[in-house]
Amino acid sequence: MSHGRDTSPKQYGVVAEFDNADSLLDAAQKVKEAGYRDMDAYTPLPVHGLTDVMEWKDDKLGWIVFIMGIKGFALGYFIQWWSSAGPDFSNTALQMNGLMPYVMNVGGKPHFSIPANFPPAYEITILLASFGAVFGMLALNGLPKPHHPIANAAMMARASSDRYVLCVEASDPRYDEDEVYSFLSGLNPLSVERIMTTEGY
């Protein structure tokens, strides 16, 4: 603060907890109807239809997996082609001995052919696509993330067990803390809580 930067805690949002998924879904629907845009829910299990209610959609992951798969397939074939029938650099100035192809005659069969070299390419396709699925999911979700403002809410202690938490975030253009607080209180939750954050400095 003495350095001219405001590092005092700021509002992050208001959270309400419910004890079952259906109440959470109803509440989320009402919050949406009331015109709030920035919200999220924290649940112990995937609640189907929740992202539809929130009108939130993200299908990037499918594309990541697809592109990684294509890359894997191309890379798999490329390595095999290069290393068993690739260009010969021995007489060039490049002298890339480590990258020279190692041409082997096996029973007079072609040095490189699509069917015989298919299995490794197939496996690398699956490998890279799986990397895309796992690391893509983690990256899009912003994980690992040791701390998140939502963890400041006391009710989050049970959000991985049997509580369903709905959060209206302060970034919403219509956000007004007291208004949201009373609105959420009207949705019949077990409790409502305001949360602050010091993140983002």
Next chain:
Amino acid sequence: MADMPVDKDLLIGKHTNASLDATIGDIVLVPATHNEPRIKTPIKGFFTSPWQIAFGIGFLFLNILLLAITMLVWNGIGVWGNNQPVGWGFDIVNFVWWIGIGHAGTLISAVLLLLRQKWRNAINRMAEAMTIFAVMCAGLYPLLHTGRPWLAYWMFPYPNWLGMWPQFRSPLIWDVFAVSTYMTVSILFWYVGLIPDFATLRDRAKSRFAQLAFAGLSMGWRGSAKHWHRYEHASIMLAGLSTPLVLSVHTIVSYDFAMGIVPGWNVTIFPPYFVAGAVFAGFAMVLTFAIPLRKWYKLENLITMKHIDWMAKVMLATGLIVFYGYFTEVFYAYYSGVPAETALLHNRIAYKDAPYSWAFWILILTNGIIPQLMWFPKLRQNMLALFVVTTSVSIGMWFERYVIIPISLTRDYVPGAFGFYSPTLWDFAMFAGTIGLFLFLMFLFIRFLPMINIFEMKELLHQMEHDEKHAKEHGDHAKLTPVTEENGQ
């Protein structure tokens, strides 16, 4: 998801999310759970519970493994019984056996997920753990069989000053890619499944160390709706990727044989028959573990008789495919008219004349005939009968590989190269050692990780509650829907 109603017998008794957390999570968080049930043992104060005994045996055999590996690496693979003409003995038999056992885990976690079979929820975590540990055991054999395991990285394509690359047209190199990909993807799939459960354990743990450990492992998972959305998306795609992967792995393992010209190996039925055999062996192993574990840890309400029954049925079905494969092999050899193939057939089945025919007949007994007991619903409910059958299948699947690999190699095309194969003490030590490694890892897993997927059980519970509500609201419709209490399972 507009799913079919869930079978009511998949979760017995009254449950809530919190009770599921307690039942499954506390096995990990309360160490004393593993001291139950009490068993009287000769050594006072030691090995008083099944966990302690199983872990102790695992640890003992793990040390035998270390000894066997030391002997092997010190002296070279001459300590094994492999010799001309049998270059592939116990090492490859055990490799294929272990890889096969691993396949049920992927089948349960991936294929049943794609088919939306909810009964996988209670057993997938354990089965996936078995996949990873079985592949670890499997991987040891070819690695050590190279003779110089410290140079195993030569099998991967990387630019090097030797100017040397792998021979990509060999099924053995395909194996390297298939098995290493399988191992990696299985671990990833398993870990992704564990993330929400780590979060649950983090929030439930009392000790600071457990809180920190699980917090780190959960990577800060907070169950956001947006995260779940991508998470489910990732799971279903991983399942879609693992399914062709698991089929390809055992297909490629079978190519190791089917692409060769050795009599008895060069058979086109190998890939489907190996895959079916893998699922067969894997389900047998899952049952072998599930039967005692559900009893020791009082999980009978989560891993119910329905699960056991269905697993036994899958085992029976895949067993029949495998049995059909044996008939096909016999017919193929007979109908081909190729002298080497008919001689091999004779070498397998002539119980008076052929020195290894006993192995073939043990195979038919343990893998073909004994599993037929599973046709009887009463025996599928009888734990002892089930345990006998699953053990028999594990033995049978081992003999299947033994019949295929060394027996074929002892009688090749050239009579001058005929020979015999007998394993040495170190072959047996290594085999016992990998069983020990598997036990050791399985019981460590049971101690430190939730052996049943907690959030998926909550999903199952949620769906059952929904079904119930639905049935109440639309009481009249119940008569029209195909699966109801009266006519359902």
